[in-house]
């Protein structure tokens with residue numbers, strides 16, 4: 394439902410092919426737009442799930458969609474900002490001024506549909522600062538779509554936390570899918586500021602260590618990342634498959650196009 398940097402829609406067929414045959418709970422610690430979760434759900438491959446992300450506005454939005462879809466639909470109907478830069482800037486200012494949670498969730502959907510590339514980025518004081526996106530005809534999700542997403546989120550445990558907490562909670566037989574911010578292949582392809590923390594080599598190393606720990610506890614793990622030397626080194630003990638993805642995350646036009654991604658599993 395949300396546009397999200399690093400959204401996995403195009404890679405879903407290759408990923409679904411590689412999920413374990415049988416598993417207990419589904420856990421997704423970098424949920425973002427949740428492309429994998431919603432696909433597994435629509436194919437009835439999972440019932441419940443644990444979804445988490447460090448982005449508190451995102452988790453609060455999903456919680457409102459799950460628990461108060463009617464109020465959210467009403468609040469979306471009350472939004473009268475249009476598709477122009479002045480209105481967009483006013484909506485962004487209102488979002489950053491901490492309105493009530495349902496209103497904030499509705500504004501987040503408006504911003505997601507009208508901002509540049511559907512990005513979510515904050516400045517050092519935690520204020521959303523993505524510029525206007527200039528789309529011809531942005532569509533705000535309607536009642537049916539919100540109700541459908543709300544249905545998919547029933548029985549889902551939503552948490553705002555660092556990936557380490559949710560991976561450590563996974564038990565033997567659970568399936569954890571990890572889609573961290575990618576290790577940049579070149580300096581210009583860096584797009585790691587989803588939240589004020591950033592995600593550099595240190596974070597990739599911390600993640601790889603927790604991946605190994607969870608693997609030795611019998612958890613099924615799958616991780617996607619860019620095909621970079623660091624990632625190949627960190628996961629050299631596991632099964633690494635190449636997949637080609639068309640990505641358009643770079644604002645620098647030259648960086649657009651196909652980059653190699655890897656999908657790594659411990660099974």
Ligand SMILES: C[S@@+](CC[C@H](N)C(=O)[O-])C[C@H]1O[C@@H](n2cnc3c(N)ncnc32)[C@H](O)[C@@H]1O
Nearest residue numbers: 397399400401423425426427428447555556572
């Ligand atoms: C590549 S995106 C995930 C995209 C998602 N798979 C999709 O289909 O839209 C990475 C996500 O990781 C989150 N993130 C960044 N650092 C994190 C951390 N330390 N712990 C948990 N989540 C984090 C970001 O907020 C972002 O939503």
